[in-house]
Structure formats: structure tokens, C-alpha cells
Amino acid sequence: MTLKDKTAIITGSNSGIGLGIAHELARAGADIVLNSFTDSDEDHKLAEAMAKEHGVTVRYIKADMSKGAECRALIETAGRCDILVNNAGIQHVAPIEDFPVEKWDAIIAINLSSAFHTTAAALPMMRKAAWGRVINIASAHGLTASPYKSAYIAAKHGIVGFSKTTALETAQEHITCNAICPGYVLTPLVEAQIPDTMKKYNMGREEVIKKVMLDRQPSKEFATVQQLGGTAVFLCSDAAAQITGTTISVDGGWTAL
Numbered sequence: 001m002t003l004k005d006k007t008a009i010i011t012g013s014n015s016g017i018g019l020g021i022a023h024e025l026a027r028a029g030a031d032i033v034l035n036s037f038t039d040s041d042e043d044h045k046l047a048e049a050m051a052k053e054h055g056v057t058v059r060y061i062k063a064d065m066s067k068g069a070e071c072r073a074l075i076e077t078a079g080r081c082d083i084l085v086n087n088a089g090i091q092h093v094a095p096i097e098d099f100p101v102e103k104w105d106a107i108i109a110i111n112l113s114s115a116f117h118t119t120a121a122a123l124p125m126m127r128k129a130a131w132g133r134v135i136n137i138a139s140a141h142g143l144t145a146s147p148y149k150s151a152y153i154a155a156k157h158g159i160v161g162f163s164k165t166t167a168l169e170t171a172q173e174h175i176t177c178n179a180i181c182p183g184y185v186l187t188p189l190v191e192a193q194i195p196d197t198m199k200k201y202n203m204g205r206e207e208v209i210k211k212v213m214l215d216r217q218p219s220k221e222f223a224t225v226q227q228l229g230g231t232a233v234f235l236c237s238d239a240a241a242q243i244t245g246t247t248i249s250v251d252g253g254w255t256a257l
């Protein structure tokens with residue numbers, strides 16, 4: 001299976017799951033557009049190193065996924081989009097009545113509305129090519145809930161629904177749209193939650209990982225960014241051509257409980 005001659009745009013891909021997915025799509029031969037809201041030397045070095053490692057073209061395009069116009073400009077600037085991975089995401093934890101309004105707005109904008117804007121800009125390109133793959137990174141929290149993550153859970157449930165609608169609007173055009181629902185993956189987003197959780201439960205780091213995080217995952221292991229990348233490559237393959245409008249959980253059994 002090769003993704004040679006395909007261009008993949010992955011939002012929020014200068015770290016964590018997005019970067020892992022970009023690596024696996026590049027390994028499968030796709031040209032890559034990396035993205036985040038920063039524009040540092042490290043961002044551009046990341047692109048150079050990835051191009052060298054996999055022998056594909058890798059560009060880094062800055063765009064802030066909290067702003068609709070920049071989401072659309074990312075796709076237009078790339079000029080081509082065969083594979084769109086809506087991955088950018090942030091998190092905030094607080095009870096509903098204390099949840100800062102600006103955090104709610106930012107989470108809904110980055111984790112949900114950005115996918116609407118990028119998809120709207122990318123679909124005409126996919127229709128022209130008569131082939132396309134839209135992969136939305138949802139979460140186990142797109143299928144289940146837990147307290148204090150109201151905005152994140154609303155956004156992730158929203159993106160699962162948006163994925164189904166996208167699938168239905170493109171079903172006869174060789175374009176598929178699915179949502180990947182990861183459980184816990186040890187990325188900077190999850191690392192950032194550990195100190196507060198340690199304080200909240202008066203636990204050490206390893207105890208938080210074992211008793212709070214992995215307790216929810218029957219496998220008792222984190223999924224890796226490479227495994228998420230492999231799932232994305234599968235969804236781009238011919239074997240997955242009839243898989244559309246669904247969710248794929250990569251959560252060690254969390255949502256089977």
C-alpha cells in the first residue's frame with residue numbers, strides 16, 4: 001500500500017498524536033503538511049527532519065485553528081488536500097459553574113469548529129480528485145463522559161456527529177470520513193494533567209498513571225502515537241474504502257466496559 005502522490009494535511013502536528021500520524025503517513029509515502037499556531041525554528045526543523053527520514057515533501061504551515069479564516073487559509077495555502085487529519089486539540093478541567101467562558105470557546109473552536117472550516121475548504125479539492133480521506137481525531141470522551149471536562153466532551157461528541165454528516169455528504173464520491181477515538185496516550189496534553197491530578201489525589205506520578213489514568217483502560221497500557229498513525233494509514237488504504245461514517249476506538253478496551 002502506498003500513499004505516494006497524495007498530500008496529507010494534519011492540523012496540530014508539531015507534537016504528540018498529530019506528529020505521530022504525520023510520520024506514519026509519510027512512511028507510507030504521502031507528502032505532508034505539518035501545522036500549528038507557532039512558527040519557530042523547531043517547527044521548520046521538524047519538517048526538514050521528517051522529509052529527510054521518509055524521502056517525501058514536508059512543509060510546515062502556521063495557522064491558528066481557533067480562527068476559522070486561518071483554518072481555511074491552511075488548506076488554500078497547501079493547494080492540495082487528499083488526506084485531511086483534524087487533530088488539533090486542547091483540554092481544560094473544571095466544574096461547569098467555574099468553567100472559564102474563554103476556555104469553553106477556545107476548546108469548541110479548536111477541537112470542533114476548526115474541523116468544519118478545514119473540511120469545507122478541503123472537500124472541493126477531494127471532489128475534483130474523486131478521492132479523499134477525512135480523519136477526525138475524537139476521543140474515548142467522544143463516546144463516553146466524565147465530570148469536569150464539559151467543553152472537551154461536548155466538542156468530542158460533536159466531532160463524532162460531524163464525521164458522520166461529512167461521510168453522508170460524500171459517500172458516493174470515493175471520499176470517506178471517520179473519527180478515531182483514542183484512550184490515553186502519553187503526549188504533552190496528558191503530561192500537563194498529571195501535576196494537578198497528583199495534587200488532587202495526593203499521589204505520586206506513577207500512582208496517578210496507574211490508578212487514575214490506566215485504571216480506565218482494561219489493557220493497562222497507553223496507546224502509542226505510532227499505533228494511532230497506523231490506524232490513520234489503514235483508513236487511507238483501499239481496504240478501508242467502504243469504512244465511512246464510523247468511529248474506530250484505539251483505547252485498550254475503555255469503551256467496551
Ligand code: NAD
Binds near residue numbers: 011035064089189
Ligand atoms: P498535544 O498537546 O501533544 O498536541 C496538540 C497539538 O495541537 C499540538 O501540535 C498543538 O501545537 C496543536 N494546537 C493546539 N492549539 C492549536 C491551535 N490553536 N492551532 C493549531 N494547532 C494547535 O496533544 P495530543 O494528545 O497529541 O492531542 C492531539 C489530539 O488527540 C487532540 O485532539 C486530543 O484531544 C486528542 N486525544 C488525545 C488523547 C491523549 O490521551 N493524548 C486521547 C484522546 C484524544
